[in-house]
Amino acid sequence: MTLLLAGLVLFIGVHLVPCVVPLRAALVARLGPGRYRGLFSLLALAGLVLVVLGFVRAPVEPLYAVPGWGHQVSMFAVPVALLLFAAANMPTHIRAVLRHPMLLGLLLWATAHLLSNGDVRSVVLFGSFAGYAVIDLVSALVRGSRPSTDKAPRIAMDGAAIVAGLVAAVLLAVFHGTLFGVPVV
DSSP: OOOHHHHHHHHHHHHHHHGHHHHHHHHHHEEEEEEEHHHHHHHHHHHHHHHHHHHEEEEEEEEOOOOOTHHHHHHHHHHHHHHHHHHHHOOOOOHHHSSHHHHHEEEEEEEEHHHOOOHHHHHHHHHHHHHHHHHHEEEEEEEEOOOSSOOOOHHHHHHHHHHHHHHHHHHHHHHHHHHSSSSOO
């Protein structure tokens, strides 16, 4: 569990740096934009590797009984979360309306997994991501942060985000058992 916690602290800590605007600005000024992004990416990847290794190695200790409907809700919520992830990275109307679809998708994904998994390691993992999503979403709203408007939203990009999210959901459903040891269906 220590490895999982260390990975979460590193991964989420790095992702919270942009919430502290003066800290991020100071780091960008000191390192330069390219080196800042490189260090950010390297630390985030290291944190993610620790999270995966820590999750796999952590014992499965039941904490609560999941609701009978939790798995069914997850079957619909996760594809929507993946669609939101895709829309966050494209000039979509979804992104323009929701402003922070990546964080909303992360919150939905984490909540869906909390409804489907009642063990300690899952609660630590998915609860941490849900908490991060809420903190970062509130911070972004308080700062008035908005997605880039460099490219105007296009309906074709909404369609592409929907297709990409659904394709990712199908692939994830098919390979979830192989990748994570728990089949979806």
